Amino acid sequence: MPDRSLIFPAQEYRARVAALQARMATDGIDVLLLTAPSDVFYVTGFLTRFWESPARPWFVVVPIEAAPIAVIPAIGADLMRRTWLRDIRTWDAPDPLDDGVSLLAETLRQVMPGAGCLGLPMGLETHLRMPLGDYHRLLTAIAPRRVVDATETVQRVREIKSEAEVGKIRATCRIADAAFARVPDFAHAGRPLDQVFRDFQIALLAEGADWVSYTAGGAGPGGYGDVISPADARPLQAGDILMLDTGAVKDGYFCDFDRNFSLGPPDDAARRAQAALFAATDLALERLRPGMRACDLHRMLTDALIAEGATPGGGRLGHGLGLSLTEWPSVTARDVTPLREGMVLTLEPGAEIAPGRILVHEENIVLRTGGPELLSTRAPASLPELRA
Amino acid sequence: MPDRSLIFPAQEYRARVAALQARMATDGIDVLLLTAPSDVFYVTGFLTRFWESPARPWFVVVPIEAAPIAVIPAIGADLMRRTWLRDIRTWDAPDPLDDGVSLLAETLRQVMPGAGCLGLPMGLETHLRMPLGDYHRLLTAIAPRRVVDATETVQRVREIKSEAEVGKIRATCRIADAAFARVPDFAHAGRPLDQVFRDFQIALLAEGADWVSYTAGGAGPGGYGDVISPADARPLQAGDILMLDTGAVKDGYFCDFDRNFSLGPPDDAARRAQAALFAATDLALERLRPGMRACDLHRMLTDALIAEGATPGGGRLGHGLGLSLTEWPSVTARDVTPLREGMVLTLEPGAEIAPGRILVHEENIVLRTGGPELLSTRAPASLPELRA
Numbered sequence: 142m143p144d145r146s147l148i149f150p151a152q153e154y155r156a157r158v159a160a161l162q163a164r165m166a167t168d169g170i171d172v173l174l175l176t177a178p179s180d181v182f183y184v185t186g187f188l189t190r191f192w193e194s195p196a197r198p199w200f201v202v203v204p205i206e207a208a209p210i211a212v213i214p215a216i217g218a219d220l221m222r223r224t225w226l227r228d229i230r231t232w233d234a235p236d237p238l239d240d241g242v243s244l245l246a247e248t249l250r251q252v253m254p255g256a257g258c259l260g261l262p263m264g265l266e267t268h269l270r271m272p273l274g275d276y277h278r279l280l281t282a283i284a285p286r287r288v289v290d291a292t293e294t295v296q297r298v299r300e301i302k303s304e305a306e307v308g309k310i311r312a313t314c315r316i317a318d319a320a321f322a323r324v325p326d327f328a329h330a331g332r333p334l335d336q337v338f339r340d341f342q343i344a345l346l347a348e349g350a351d352w353v354s355y356t357a358g359g360a361g362p363g364g365y366g367d368v369i370s371p372a373d374a375r376p377l378q379a380g381d382i383l384m385l386d387t388g389a390v391k392d393g394y395f396c397d398f399d400r401n402f403s404l405g406p407p408d409d410a411a412r413r414a415q416a417a418l419f420a421a422t423d424l425a426l427e428r429l430r431p432g433m434r435a436c437d438l439h440r441m442l443t444d445a446l447i448a449e450g451a452t453p454g455g456g457r458l459g460h461g462l463g464l465s466l467t468e469w470p471s472v473t474a475r476d477v478t479p480l481r482e483g484m485v486l487t488l489e490p491g492a493e494i495a496p497g498r499i500l501v502h503e504e505n506i507v508l509r510t511g512g513p514e515l516l517s518t519r520a521p522a523s524l525p526e527l528r529a
Numbered sequence: 530m531p532d533r534s535l536i537f538p539a540q541e542y543r544a545r546v547a548a549l550q551a552r553m554a555t556d557g558i559d560v561l562l563l564t565a566p567s568d569v570f571y572v573t574g575f576l577t578r579f580w581e582s583p584a585r586p587w588f589v590v591v592p593i594e595a596a597p598i599a600v601i602p603a604i605g606a607d608l609m610r611r612t613w614l615r616d617i618r619t620w621d622a623p624d625p626l627d628d629g630v631s632l633l634a635e636t637l638r639q640v641m642p643g644a645g646c647l648g649l650p651m652g653l654e655t656h657l658r659m660p661l662g663d664y665h666r667l668l669t670a671i672a673p674r675r676v677v678d679a680t681e682t683v684q685r686v687r688e689i690k691s692e693a694e695v696g697k698i699r700a701t702c703r704i705a706d707a708a709f710a711r712v713p714d715f716a717h718a719g720r721p722l723d724q725v726f727r728d729f730q731i732a733l734l735a736e737g738a739d740w741v742s743y744t745a746g747g748a749g750p751g752g753y754g755d756v757i758s759p760a761d762a763r764p765l766q767a768g769d770i771l772m773l774d775t776g777a778v779k780d781g782y783f784c785d786f787d788r789n790f791s792l793g794p795p796d797d798a799a800r801r802a803q804a805a806l807f808a809a810t811d812l813a814l815e816r817l818r819p820g821m822r823a824c825d826l827h828r829m830l831t832d833a834l835i836a837e838g839a840t841p842g843g844g845r846l847g848h849g850l851g852l853s854l855t856e857w858p859s860v861t862a863r864d865v866t867p868l869r870e871g872m873v874l875t876l877e878p879g880a881e882i883a884p885g886r887i888l889v890h891e892e893n894i895v896l897r898t899g900g901p902e903l904l905s906t907r908a909p910a911s912l913p914e915l916r917a
Contacts, residue, residue, distance in 0.1 A: 177583075191757040193743040193776060194855040195565075196654050196848065216844045219755040219885070235845070235859045237653050263661035265625050266584050273651035274678055276661075290662055339734045342741075346727045346734075351759065353730075355581045356740065367607040369579040371739065388581060456604045457623070460584065467582040471623045497607070 147186045148392050149305055151225035154186055158209060160298045165205045168294045170260035172252050173203040175295070176270040179464035180262070183299055184209050186224045188393045190352065191217070197234040198271035200245050204252040212245045242275050246282035253286050260291030266469050267292055296469055300461055301483040307507050307516070309394035310463060310485055313350070314505055314516045317387050320344035321400045329528035330379055330404050334360050335372040337383070345389045354395070355388030355466050363411050364498035368399075368455065379405045379529035384501065388466035395466050397487050398503040398517045405529030411500065414492040415524050417449035418502035421490045426506070426513050435476035442472070442490045455491025455499045462487050462505060484508045485516065535574045536780050537693055539613035542574055546597060548686045553593045556682045558648035560640050561591040563683075564658040567852035568650070571687055572597050574612045576781045578740065579605070585622040586659035588633050592640040600633045630663050634670035641674050648679030654857045655680055684857055688849055689871040695895050695904070697782035698851060698873055701738070702893050702904045705775050708732035709788045717916035718767055718792050722748050723760040725771070733777045742783070743776030743854050751799050752886035756787075756843065767793045767917035772889065776854035783854050785875055786891040786905045793917030799888065802880040803912050805837035806890035809878045814894070814901050823864035830860070830878045843879025843887045850875055850893060872896045873904070 161184070165173060175181055178192040181201050192199075200212040211221050214234035221229050230248060232241050249259065263269065269276060280288065302310070320341065327340035337360075342353045358372065359365025360383040368386060377383060386399035403411065424445045429438060442458045461468030462485045470478030472489070480486070486508060491501040502520065506513035549572070553561060563569055566580040569589050588600040599609050602622035609617050618636060620629050637647065651657065657664060668676065690698070708729060715728035725748075730741045746760065747753025748771040756774060765771060774787035791799065812833045817826060830846045849856030850873045858866030860877070868874070874896060879889040890908065894901035 179583075188759055189757045190743050190745060190759070193853075195567075195656060195853055196855045196857075196859065216755070216757060220758045223758075233861075235653060235861065235864075237859075237864055240653060261661070263665075265623060265628060265660060267660050268583060268656060268658055269661045270656055272653060272655050272680075273649070273657045273664075274680075277651075292662075335739070338739070339737075343731050343734050346731050349727075351723070351726070352744065353740065355578050357578060367604070369577045369604060370608045370611075371576055371578070465581075465583055467584045469584075471584065471625075473621075473623070476623075476625055 147224060148188060149186060153303060153305055154184065154225050156303070157298070158184060158203060161203055161294065162205050164294045164298055165260065168260065168291070169258055170289065170291055170294055171205050171257040172249065173260045173291055173294065175201040175203065177262070177268060180295060182393055182464055185211065185221065185226050187221055189217070189220060198241055198275070200241065202248055202252060207252070210248055210252070212241060212248050214241070240275060242278050242282065246279055249283050249286070257286050259283070259286055259288045260294055261288055262292045262295050263290045264292030300469065301481060302463060302485050302507065306394065306463060307485065309392050310396065310505070311516045313389055313391040313394050313396040314398070316345060316348045316350050316391055317389055317396045317398065318518045319348040321385070324385065324400070324402060325527055328377060328383055328402065331376050333374045333376050335374050337377065338372040341385050341387070345387060349391060350389040351391050353387065353389050356386065358383065358385040358399070360384070361498065363408050364414070364494040364500050366497050368501055377404050380408065382407065382411055382500065382524070383527065386503065393464065395462060395464070396505055396517065397462050397466055398505050399501060400520060401500060401502070401524055402527045403524040404527050406526060407524045410494050411524065414451055414494050414500040417446055417451035418490050418492055418500060419520070419522050420449050421445035422488050422502055422504060425488050426515070429480070429508065429513050431480060431482045431508055431510060433480050435470040435472050435478045435480060436474055438480065439472045439474050442488070446490055446492060451492040453491065454493030455501045457489070458491070459487045459489045461485065480508055482508055482510055535612060536576060537574060541691060541693055542572065542613050544691070545686070546572060546591060549591055549682065550593050552682045552686055553648065556648065556679070557646060558677065558679055558682055559593050559645035560637065561648045561679055561682065563589040563591065565650070565656060568683060570781055570852055573599065573609065573614050575609055577605070577608060586629055586663070588629065590636055590640060595640070598636055598640070600629060600636050602629070628663060630666050630670065634667055637671050637674070645674050647671070647674055647676045648682055649676055650680045650683050651678045652680030688857065689869060690851060690873050690895065694782065694851060695873065697780050698784065698893065699904045701777055701779040701782050701784040702786070704733060704736045704738050704779055705777055705784045705786065706906045707736040709773070712773065712788070712790060713915055716765060716771060716790065719764050721762045721764050723762050725765065726760040729773050729775070733775060737779060738777040739779050741775065741777050744774065746771065746773040746787070748772070749886065751796050752802070752882040752888050754885050756889055765792050768796065770795065770799055770888065770912070771915065774891065781852060783850060783852070784893055784905065785850050785854055786893050787889060788908060789888060789890065789912055790915045791912040792915050794914060795912045798882050799912065802839055802882050802888040805834055805839035806878050806880055806888060807908070807910050808837050809833035810876050810890055810892060813876050814903070817868070817896065817901050819868060819870045819896055819898060821868050823858040823860050823866045823868060824862055826868065827860045827862050830876070834878055834880060839880040841879065842881030843889045845877070846879070847875045847877045849873065868896055870896055870898055
């Protein structure tokens with residue numbers, strides 16, 4: 142039976158660490174310190190929902206020329222032992238007097254004898270998942286070793302997905318495809334939006350999601366107001382556009398795409414917005430190539446929407462995807478990250494139909510040499526109608 | 530219809546802010562900076578699953594003598610406007626050149642003219658949810674203003690739940706009670722554990738959970754190995770003890786308790802462990818009083834387990850609960866936090882049956898003057914049997 146605590150063969154993780162270590166050499170980093178759930182999972186295969194508890198920090202130390210070391214709360218030792226890591230050091234957490242700081246400092250001093258440069262992700266889209274006070278204590282305990290930003294080190298490696306990873310994301314997309322196909326069964330006029338959200342999550346689980354880390358959506362006459370609000374109890378009604386968006390998880394990998402539905406026939410404005418979003422997405426699917434930058438994709442989508450007579454709206458127009466619901470880069474005018482072969486991305490153009498009324502269209506792709514390969518099943522060209 | 534974006538009347542949030550401000554005065558803090566999802570929700574009522582995306586930081590600034598100010602990504606403006614906050618400042622995030630740092634610094638300089646003391650939670654169980662590099666930029670931008678640890682300021686206020694909050698946690702516990710009652714419908718010999726986990730999440734949603742942020746559990750002959758692993762595909766079999774644990778969410782409030790089941794009749798060791806855990810919990814339900822400390826509760830449970838012939842095991846023996854799956858304090862030997870009236874806690878004694886084989890028992894309570902009031906429906910004294 143598959144040991145779900147590992148997800149991939151050890152070789153996958155070894156290749157990741159080798160890629161990180163090669164990049165560390167380029168960036169002048171001797172040891173990498175990882176604290177975020179997705180970084181820890183990426184290096185070790187340690188997968189748990191226990192991250193939901195903010196009580197304990199978890200550390201993975203990646204020396205430039207040796208295997209990673211886990212410095213973790215004792216409660217995670219059994220699970221970490223089932224991964225490919227062999228050097229696992231634990232303490233009884235949470236400890237108000239010393240919550241792993243001494244053990245981590247001792248480990249860092251050991252792998253950086255004398256001096257050295259510790260890399261820690263501290264740039265855009267990163268968080269230090271340990272108390273800030275303990276971080277300050279750690280700095281003192283490992284002085285005179287320097288700490289530098291390792292955001293590039295981690296992101297340039299993690300953003301290129303292996304075929305094994307692409308396969309996992311595709312599998313999660315398939316689950317969401319199947320759940321979206323069930324929407325007409327439970328969403329119709331008179332049904333409260335919060336019940337629709339529950340039924341959608343149930344459908345995702347029934348189709349094989351391990352868990353549903355994210356659902357969002359909206360519903361309103363001819364369009365919705367925003368895409369991050371929780372559902373209210375308002376019943377769906379004729380003329381509404383309903384959007385459902387999900388970040389379901391299978392084997393630790395996310396999908397992230399939405400689908401729109403019309404309660405009965407959509408009005409002309411919604412029809413036009415849908416046509417523009419569909420055409421803009423088609424254009425990106427046809428023309429996007431490795432070597433373009435995130436801002437080039439933003440420009441491509443924005444220009445296409447305007448050419449189709451739509452007003453761009455709704456936030457960034459896409460982002461990375463994989464071990465988190467969203468990863469870098471961001472499809473914005475300011476993000477100059479090069480888009481490379483093997484990146485998994487969302488294409489997420491949005492259009493403002495009227496003030497406070499938007500429509501957002503989203504697909505998941507992997508970027509190949511010849512252009513995007515869809516991971517989500519392409520949305521229908523016209524808004525599917527639900528019983529009104 | 531209820532506006533789910535607020536959850537409570539504005540008065541509830543005003544009272545919270547007044548309590549924080551009173552505590553800020555005691556602690557010598559002029560302005561509080563909050564970045565964590567639960568802190569932001571506590572002060573504003575801003576509830577969204579969008580926190581799942583690590584892409585953007587969100588800030589709430591609480592001056593000691595004025596209403597809170599939200600400094601947030603533009604994508605959240607609509608939802609934040611539906612809360613009681615009136616001063617909402619936004620930027621287009623994520624911005625790789627300046628992701629809200631200037632806007633936040635300007636806001637802080639405004640509310641702390643000249644100098645002052647900024648409080649930021651940086652102690653046990655806290656994280657700074659913004660990039661560390663941006664935090665360093667912020668420090669420079671607001672110099673010479675000082676930054677101090679505001680962990681106590683926030684935790685001593687948040688840990689006392691209002692009756693409105695207790696009502697919400699009780700409602701979530703009721704949902705989990707109802708879902709646990711359905712377990713015999715879908716868990717029996719031959720059923721793979723990962724399917725049981727999915728069905729359990731479906732049951733929680735069907736019973737009214739808005740979402741299921743956490744499920745964990747385990748199954749094994751006469752006990753399970755740990756309580757944080759994801760489920761594997763191993764089918765349940767006669768003699769297994771199955772444990773399911775959930776942090777379901779309704780209106781932003783968590784429950785967190787588990788239930789154990791036996792596949793057919795439990796063996797003597799499991800029966801004895803269950804009896805010891807049940808008796809230790811009963812004792813705490815009877816004897817726990819405000820004024821005791823977390824470590825006193827730890828001692829009480831540990832002594833009771835030993836007196837019952839059990840070997841304590843499985844991690845801390847309880848913790849706070851509410852806006853997060855776990856909150857401080859921790860029921861450990863080292864946590865001296867006073868337990869006060871109005872705290873919501875888990876009682877979570879665990880027993881080691883054999884090396885690598887444990888049983889964990891969990892209830893949710895609110896501490897009253899006269900002792901604990903159960904929020905979860907008390908587990909049965911004997912292990913309920915599932916079809917083997």
